Amino acid sequence: MSKSVVISISFYITKRGIAAIINDIEEVNLIFIDDIKELNHYLELNRLTAVIIDQSLLKNKQDAGLFFQLKDTTTYIALNSNEDEQSLPHTKKFDHIIDSKGNKDKIFTVLENALKSKSKTSEASSILSERETEVLKLVALGYTNQQIAEKLFISKHTVISHRKNITSKLGIKTVSGLTVYAVLNNLIPKDQIQ
Amino acid sequence: MSELSIITGQTKMADVIHKNYLLLPVINRFGIKLGFGDRTVEEICSDAKINLSFFLDIINTYHNEYYFPKEKMQEYPVQLIVDYLKETHNYYKKKILPEIEDNIDRLIKSCPVDCDNLKLIEEFYKEYKDELEYHLNNEEKRFFPYIIALTETQESPPNLKEIRKKYNFSYEIHNSEHENVVAKLFDFKNILIKYLPPTYDQDLGNNLLSDLFVFEKDLNDHERLEDVILLPALQKIENKLEKEQ
Numbered sequence: 355m356s357k358s359v360v361i362s363i364s365f366y367i368t369k370r371g372i373a374a375i376i377n378d379i380e381e382v383n384l385i386f387i388d389d390i391k392e393l394n395h396y397l398e399l400n401r402l403t404a405v406i407i408d409q410s411l412l413k414n415k416q417d418a419g420l421f422f423q424l425k426d427t428t429t430y431i432a433l434n435s436n437e438d439e440q441s442l443p444h445t446k447k448f449d450h451i452i453d454s455k456g457n458k459d460k461i462f463t464v465l466e467n468a469l470k471s472k473s474k475t476s477e478a479s480s481i482l483s484e485r486e487t488e489v490l491k492l493v494a495l496g497y498t499n500q501q502i503a504e505k506l507f508i509s510k511h512t513v514i515s516h517r518k519n520i521t522s523k524l525g526i527k528t529v530s531g532l533t534v535y536a537v538l539n540n541l542i543p544k545d546q547i548q
Numbered sequence: 549m550s551e552l553s554i555i556t557g558q559t560k561m562a563d564v565i566h567k568n569y570l571l572l573p574v575i576n577r578f579g580i581k582l583g584f585g586d587r588t589v590e591e592i593c594s595d596a597k598i599n600l601s602f603f604l605d606i607i608n609t610y611h612n613e614y615y616f617p618k619e620k621m622q623e624y625p626v627q628l629i630v631d632y633l634k635e636t637h638n639y640y641k642k643k644i645l646p647e648i649e650d651n652i653d654r655l656i657k658s659c660p661v662d663c664d665n666l667k668l669i670e671e672f673y674k675e676y677k678d679e680l681e682y683h684l685n686n687e688e689k690r691f692f693p694y695i696i697a698l699t700e701t702q703e704s705p706p707n708l709k710e711i712r713k714k715y716n717f718s719y720e721i722h723n724s725e726h727e728n729v730v731a732k733l734f735d736f737k738n739i740l741i742k743y744l745p746p747t748y749d750q751d752l753g754n755n756l757l758s759d760l761f762v763f764e765k766d767l768n769d770h771e772r773l774e775d776v777i778l779l780p781a782l783q784k785i786e787n788k789l790e791k792e793q
Contacts (some may be wrong), residue, residue: 366614386613389776395727399734525742528728531735534672538665538743 357403357469358383362393363433364408368454372406372433375461380469390417397421397428398518399527404429404468406452412444422447425522429468482523487541489516493529494536495546554615555608557590557600564589568611570762573643577635578603602628610769621777626699629777630692636770637684644763645677651756658749665744672739676732683725690717691774695782698789708789719779726771733764 359382363369373384382403387393390411397405409432412418422444424430432448445451450464482490485506492502499517503510521527526535536542555564561584564571572582578598593600602624608615621629652673656666694715698706737760746753 369614388616389772391775392772395730399731525738526735527731528735530672530675530732531739534668534735534739535743537668538739538745544664544668 358385358400359404359406359469360385360387360393360396360402362387362390362405362407362411364388364411365435368408368433368435372465376465376469379462379466382469390414390421394420397425398521399525401425401522402428404431406431406433408433408435409445410435418444423518431464431468482520486516486520486523489513490520490532490536491541493517493520494533494542496529553612555589555604555611557588557593557604559589560584560586561589561592562586564607570765571607571611573639573766574607574610577632577639599624599628602632606632609772610765616772616776618776621773622781624777626695626778626781629773630696633770633773634688634692636766637688640684640763640767641681644759644766645680648673648756648759648763649677651752651759655748655752655756658752659747662745662747666748669736669739669744672736676729676736679725679732680729683729686722686725687774690715691722691778695778695785698782698785705789705792708786708793722779726774730767730771733760733767736760737764 357380359376361369361372361376361384363372369386373386376382376384385396387396388411393405393407393411394417405428407421407430412421424447429449430447431450431452432445433452433454435454450468452461452464488506489502492505497505499510499513502513506513520532524532524535526532533542533547537544537547553567555567561575561580564575565582565584578593579596580592580598584592589604590600592598593603605617605621605624609617652666652670656663656670659666694711694717697711697715698708737757740753740757740760
């Protein structure tokens with residue numbers, strides 16, 4: 355599987371610059387997303403090697419909250435373009451920080467490490483765990499999160515977290531899509547679909 | 549990384565299509581047809597009375613992912629953008645959606661045995677098509693006339709309460725429908741690519757998938773115009789009128 359890196363930087367020159375540096379290090383798929391909502395949507399659906407984001411895109415609390423539902427297989431890198439961003443509260447959550455005024459060697463080192471690290475785990479299997487399979491079956495049969503929680507004696511929060519993992523492993527987001535997957539894999543019989 | 553150039557008024561229309569043939573349906577939406585000769589984009593737009601700057605921004609945003617002049621596009625009359633979006637709706641409803649349906653039909657006919665799974669795909673698509681058409685019709689009935697009524701009235705100022713009541717537009721419904729149609733299309737593609745056993749003619753399967761990719765690109769571009777240009781414009785005018793009234 356080839357590596358994919360998302361670059362979310364609004365300044366054109368910086369964006370192209372970072373893209374060029376990454377391509378000097380390694381040939382990877384580059385995806386450019388400038389809109390935080392689009393980015394969150396994309397992150398939910400895709401497994402990525404790294405995300406490089408301009409901190410200024412995280413001003414809105416709600417969007418930032420969604421963004422920081424971090425996956426442990428992805429490396430998160432923040433780009434600081436001005437000084438007051440260094441003291442932002444969420445800065446700590448990033449794996450690495452690059453300063454747009456930083457020197458070449460430092461930026462290279464950070465990006466090189468980002469592309470290397472975690473790459474083993476990012477190829478981890480996308481096979482569902484037993485519990486996830488159970489949740490998937492119930493989703494496909496039309497149960498709500500609350501109903502699934504009651505049936506499996508787990509919290510609703512845990513159901514939601516299982517669903518996120520299922521979606522990220524299979525690359526299928528909607529209930530209809532998951533239902534088709536479940537039938538295709540004989541997890542539920544076709545005549546039980548509502 | 550491939551380098552993408554920007555199309556200008558002096559670019560020959562024939563070169564535009566040589567560069568990116570996926571732009572064909574986009575220029576058709578402006579009423580432009582093949583047989584350009586050596587005429588430039590500017591000449592063709594001027595003959596057909598098309599707003600050159602808007603035309604260039606639309607094809608460049610489509611052609612080049614780096615290009616999205618948000619501030620400039622927010623300056624265009626809402627009517628101009630809405631007219632373009634309505635043309636894309638027509639293209640989806642009359643061309644793309646039936647074509648995908650035909651492709652699925654052919655796929656099923658090409659299957660010798662074990663074809664239940666394909667029927668499942670057909671049902672999934674039918675559901676998707678219904679939901680998409682519902683969403684597009686909702687936009688035509690509520691969203692577009694609502695934003696036009698608020699931005700294009702000559703008498704000042706438009707009565708927000710009355711207009712709101714008349715069109716009954718909801719951001720929440722709009723956004724959730726929108727998210728759903730984008731996510732389902734993605735799911736559909738991924739199911740074909742990763743999970744559906746290939747008990748069908750491969751060439752026909754490739755045709756279907758390639759239609760879905762083209763459609764997805766078009767739909768995402770269409771939704772971006774709404775999300776980044778129209779919805780913020782609507783919110784701005786609503787806020788302004790709320791303060792005044």
